[in-house]
Amino acid sequence: MTVEERAERAMQIHGKGNNCCQSVAGACADLVDMSEEDLLKIGAGFGGGMGCMEATCGALVGAVMIAGLMKDGKKAVPVARQILKRFEEKCGAITCKDLKGRDTGKVLCPCDECVRNGVRSLMEIMQKK
Numbered sequence: 257m258t259v260e261e262r263a264e265r266a267m268q269i270h271g272k273g274n275n276c277c278q279s280v281a282g283a284c285a286d287l288v289d290m291s292e293e294d295l296l297k298i299g300a301g302f303g304g305g306m307g308c309m310e311a312t313c314g315a316l317v318g319a320v321m322i323a324g325l326m327k328d329g330k331k332a333v334p335v336a337r338q339i340l341k342r343f344e345e346k347c348g349a350i351t352c353k354d355l356k357g358r359d360t361g362k363v364l365c366p367c368d369e370c371v372r373n374g375v376r377s378l379m380e381i382m383q384k385k
Contacts, residue, residue, distance in 0.1 A: 275303025280318030305352025315374030
């Protein structure tokens with residue numbers, strides 16, 4: 257599956273009412289030793305910046321969770337840092353409230369693009385490894 261096909265798979269999952277974290281994680285089930293169903297359950301609480309828009313975008317959380325699984329939990333922090341940086345370059349911020357312009361009224365990146373960019377950021381960094 258190409259990066260863009262995976263990003264579109266994430267959008268299909270998102271279109272079924274799943275949050276941004278679930279969508280990114282679920283689209284990557286074939287890359288890790290977990291079912292899509294279990295990944296959707298794990299990601300359930302990470303939507304909307306962990307339910308309050310104050311925290312990290314769920315799409316970024318999903319990407320980092322998958323990276324941790326792909327790395328088998330080893331040396332995942334430097335990879336997470338790289339994914340975060342790539343995501344921020346693409347989206348303009350990393351917190352849900354900033355991405356959605358909650359305080360400024362200026363949307364930096366809509367959820368659909370955050371989901372796509374979460375997948376892209378993950379794959380771009382992990383394909384380098």
